[in-house]
Amino acid sequence: xxxxxxxxxxxxxxxxxxxxxxxxxxxxxxxxxxxxxxxxxxxxxxxxxxxxxxxxxxxxxxxxxxxxxxxxxxxxxxxxxxxxxxxxxxxxxxxxxxxxxxxxxxxxxxxxx
Amino acid sequence: xxxxxxxxxxxxxxxxxxxxxxxxxxxxxxxxxxxxxxxxxxxxxxxxxxxxxxxxxxxxxxxxxxxxxxxxxxxxxxxxxxxxxxxxxxxxxxxxxxxxxxxxxxxxxx
Numbered sequence: 001x002x003x004x005x006x007x008x009x010x011x012x013x014x015x016x017x018x019x020x021x022x023x024x025x026x027x028x029x030x031x032x033x034x035x036x037x038x039x040x041x042x043x044x045x046x047x048x049x050x051x052x053x054x055x056x057x058x059x060x061x062x063x064x065x066x067x068x069x070x071x072x073x074x075x076x077x078x079x080x081x082x083x084x085x086x087x088x089x090x091x092x093x094x095x096x097x098x099x100x101x102x103x104x105x106x107x108x109x110x111x112x113x
Numbered sequence: 114x115x116x117x118x119x120x121x122x123x124x125x126x127x128x129x130x131x132x133x134x135x136x137x138x139x140x141x142x143x144x145x146x147x148x149x150x151x152x153x154x155x156x157x158x159x160x161x162x163x164x165x166x167x168x169x170x171x172x173x174x175x176x177x178x179x180x181x182x183x184x185x186x187x188x189x190x191x192x193x194x195x196x197x198x199x200x201x202x203x204x205x206x207x208x209x210x211x212x213x214x215x216x217x218x219x220x221x222x223x
Contacts, residue, residue, distance in 0.1 A: 033211070035213075041215065042200070042213055042214060042215030042216055043157070043213040045212070045213075048210055056210060058210075091156055091157075101159050101162065102159070103159075104156035104157050105156060106155070106156050
């Protein structure tokens with residue numbers, strides 16, 4: 001499709017397990033953002049990629065969180081040793097180099113039991 | 114101090130009413146401003162960008178006041194379908210980090 005896609009749409013895991021979330025950007029979009037949104041809360045910035053530049057990781061809440069992206073392709077967000085407070089919707093958004101707007105994917109709803 | 118602050122509401126208004134939301138931002142270096150709409154359990158979607166001169170899109174009008182560092186959104190002739198959370202978003206530079214407000218909840222009542 002033409003939009004941002006994310007997988008899985010839902011993920012239920014046990015505390016202590018690792019999870020990997022995937023984001024497929026809109027073709028040609030150089031900017032990619034990961035956000036976390038807890039139930040009833042606002043969006044919390046996690047990490048930002050722009051082309052081949054070093055990512056802005058300033059929003060990652062702990063060293064259990066990491067993300068990768070090669071060039072302008074798919075990005076994966078990995079959460080190691082998940083905790084119950086990691087339960088949230090993880091949203092990916094992408095944008096073009098010349099645009100100052102973002103287009104969001106549908107999110108991955110993560111539940112840590 | 115938060116980068117972006119919004120009144121969370123909720124705003125409950127009758128159909129046909131006019132409703133206004135305000136948002137303040139803390140960094141005077143902010144350059145780009147937006148309103149996003151988020152429906153329940155859905156992803157945010159861009160409603161409109163906010164330009165210095167103010168801009169209008171149908172029933173929606175956005176204003177920016179740089180001196181006071183606030184942004185407003187006015188919705189005229191509210192429809193039931195306008196019920197959603199409205200997110201104020203601010204960015205310092207194109208392509209850089211975006212700062213989201215926590216959103217203002219609007220419910221339009223028949």
